[in-house]
Amino acid sequence: MTGTSIEAPHERALALLGGQPDDATLRRYLHGLPGVDAVGLEARAADLGTRSIKTTSKAWALDTIVKLIDLTTLEGADTPGKVRSLTAKALAPDPGDRQTPRTAAVCVYGDMVGIAVESLGAAHGDPDDGLVAVAAVATAFPSGRASLEIKLADTRDAVAAGADEIDMVIDRGAFLSGRYGQVFDEIVAVKDACRRADGTSASLKVILETGELMSYDNVRRASWLSILAGGDFIKTSTGKVAPAATLPVTLLMLEVVRDWHTATGGRIGVKPAGGIRTSKDAIKYLVTVAETVGEDWLQPHLFRFGASSLLNDVLLQRQKLRTGHYSGPDYVTID
Known part of the structure; x- marks a missing residue:
């Protein structure tokens, strides 16, 4: 993730479009995609959401969730101290284990970003x-309402400060119009x-705000538009708009990633963000990933959870598996 090489929109994308990525060509391609069967999509997501995992796999699943979390604080009241506490938790989520x-x-x-990089020290990478x-939100997050010059300056500043990943937001107004x-460009x-100056690039996550x-x-x-334009990840949400991540939307995005891989051989990551708070829900996403694009996607450069509270429940569940009890709320269980 930290050493992604920069490249122009890939020739494979231009080949799929059959021309230059102007409004007319993109409209023809995007509106030529098959329509989504909403009933079928939601039924598939509901079925995947009922799949259970073996007791012997639960410890693996919980550890996998931790390894895939982008531990997040995106508040106006964030302070250097809060960010240092966040990085300490990322490094040692459970000091007792x-x-x-x-x-x-x-x-x-x-x-x-600079505070996070400094706090991580040798563990940054x-x-x-x-x-x-270290991931940084950019491009006038969460609204995306700013000039392109400001969005680019926002991005460059974060990369210069040491960000490994940039989470940008698309201009939803431009897209819906x-x-x-414009969105592609x-x-x-x-x-x-x-x-970066050495020719590598921070990884780019494109937030759709679904x-x-x-x-x-x-x-x-x-x-499709975000992948064609060169995004390394597609991300559901900023976490600031409801609904945020949902299983049907994430399944649909995974199907796009699967179809892109089939068509081009390229691998794109997916990041559901916002509203995933329990281990039980997160496991539904793991199952959906494994069943849609394969278990190879269950690694950090191809799948992430954007979350702030999910980690707490995962730690409670790990404690329960390890000791047979925990002091968390009774309703948080893994079936």
Whole structure:
């Protein structure tokens, strides 16, 4: 994740489009995608959500969830002390159990990146190697309402401060107005702004804000558009708009990623964010990933949970498995 090489929109994307990514070409491609069968999608998601896992797999599942969490604080009242506490929790989620894995990343506002990097110290790095990455929200998060110049400056500042990953928001107004070329060009420009002096690039997560897209068809189109423009991840939500992540929407995005992989061989990550609070719910997402794109996707460079409270429940469940009891709420269980 931390050493992604920068490249222009891939030739494979242009080949799929059959032309340059202007409004007309993108509209023809995106509106030529098959319509989403909403009833079928929700039925598949509901079925996957009822799948159980063996008791012997629960410890693995809980540890996997921890390894895939972007531990997040995105509040106006964030302070350096709060960010230091967040990084300490990412490094040692359960101080009483040193076998607990680290989280994949901490996710903060751009002005807090330097604090996070300094706090992580030698443990800052690629989560695939057991280290902790720093993700920064950018591009006038969460609204995306700013000029392109401001969005790019926001991105460059975060990368210069040491961000390994940039979580950008698309311009939903432009997308819903059919100005697909503008959205495409902004993603391309932000990805270029992720470039480092050594030629590598911070990984780019593209937030669709699916709660504002109004239809599954639009979620599918926005997912394809973001991948075609060069996003490394597609992410459901900022966590500031309801509904945030849902299982049907995440399933739909995973199906797009699967279809992209089939068509091009490329691998794109998916990040559901917002509203996933319990281990029981998170396991539903693990099952959905495994059944849709395969267990290979259950690693930090291909799947993340954007969460602030999920980790607490996972730790309670780990304690329960280890000791046979815990002091958490009775309703939080894994069936």
